[in-house]
Amino acid sequence: MACSISQSILVVGGGLAGLAAAYRLHRAGLEFTMIEARERLGGRIFTAGPAGEVSNDGFDLGPSWLWPDMHPAVRRFADELGLAFFPQHADGAMLFQRSQEVEPERYRVLRQEPPSMRLVGGSGSIISALAARFPQGRIRLGARAISIVRTIKGVMVRFQVADGSFEDLETGHVIFAMPPRLLAETMEFDPAPDGSCQRLWRDTPTWMAPHAKFFALYDTPFWRPAGLSGAAQSMTGPLVEIHDTTTASGKAAIFGFVGVPAQYRRQGGGKAIINAAVAQLGQLFGPEALTPVTTLYKDWAADSSTATSLDQVGTGHPAGGKREWVDRNWRDWITLAGSETAAHDPGYLAGAIEAGERAAVRLIDRQIDKSVLPTAFGQ
Incomplete structure (x- = not known):
């Protein structure tokens, strides 16, 4: 009609x-x-500050990466709004964790083309x-x-x-x-x-609805002087894919995608996930990773406005x-x-x-x- x-x-x-x-x-x-x-x-x-508040210079609890060279509309939109991009940090070695009983393996990071980009200030900008x-x-x-x-x-x-x-x-x-x-x-x-x-x-x-992200915030990106990119893959978890998420302004952090299914995250609770994730970062990046300034955790499967x-x-x-x-x-x-x-x-x-x-x-x-x-x- x-x-x-x-x-x-x-x-x-x-x-x-x-x-x-x-x-x-x-x-x-x-x-x-x-x-x-x-x-x-x-x-x-959702770009959040250290206390989980909405921030104009924080950490992306939701999507973070863009590929403006592949997506002209994204480039056009950002240019129209006066926004700037910066590349995802990838310099240094990548770690691979087969088990918690052996030392993580180091691999050279292959340069991604086109590179993953992030928005200055976070996606919330x-x-x-x-x-x-x-x-x-x-x-x-x-x-x-x-x-x-x-x-x-x-x-x-x-x-x-x-x-x-x-x-x-x-x-x-x-x-x-x-x-x-x-x-x-x-x-x-x-x-x-x-x-x-x-x-x-x-x-x-x-x-993204079934997923959860964990962030550990630090005073400095201590992994970089050690020759590490901050990237890691793990077969043990709870984090299965890990990246340097330091902001364009220099606020240091590492984030990881949680590999634990939503139903088990719900049963175990967020605190258990956070504790296990910090312990895993210590196994990967050394003792300094065990004392983050603070942590952030977002379980999108528990968000009724998403999932x-x-x-x-x-x-x-x-x-x-x-x-x-x-x-x-x-x-x-x-x-x-x-x-x-x-x-x-x-x-x-x-x-x-x-x-x-x-x-x-x-x-x-x-x-x-x-x-x-x-x-x-x-x-």
């Missing part, structure tokens, strides 16, 4: 995809409102740069969308706020900038999407490619724009930018073609 959009656009989700969509809408002069369930923006992008470009009052934190109903004028979205109360917002179109699987589990639709659509949402893995019951076991990477994410009953009223819906690089930061911009362009083109979306403010 054809329709026209007569009201503002609601963006549900304040991660990179949602912010990229809102940025393009704003630049085109289209009115939008954004709601985000968390009390912070960024979604799976792209989030703060985008948020700073929006008018005040457009973004509402601590607002979790729970249902959407078709109305005569458009759609009505109900969301729950921090004090537990509910509010309704009528809008012309909704961009769901969130993982499809999370959308399927947390949102009630009236009418319900068809079965094939719901199966596609539930069958799409949420990138669902289906994300507790890793099921691979989102497939990518062009897909029909919305059935004909909802196609004119909602757009899916989570990173997993990107045709290229789904789940990654480049995919989030692609998906968010694609959603915005669809609505901008509709304004040009039909002149049905109002201009709320200028460039």
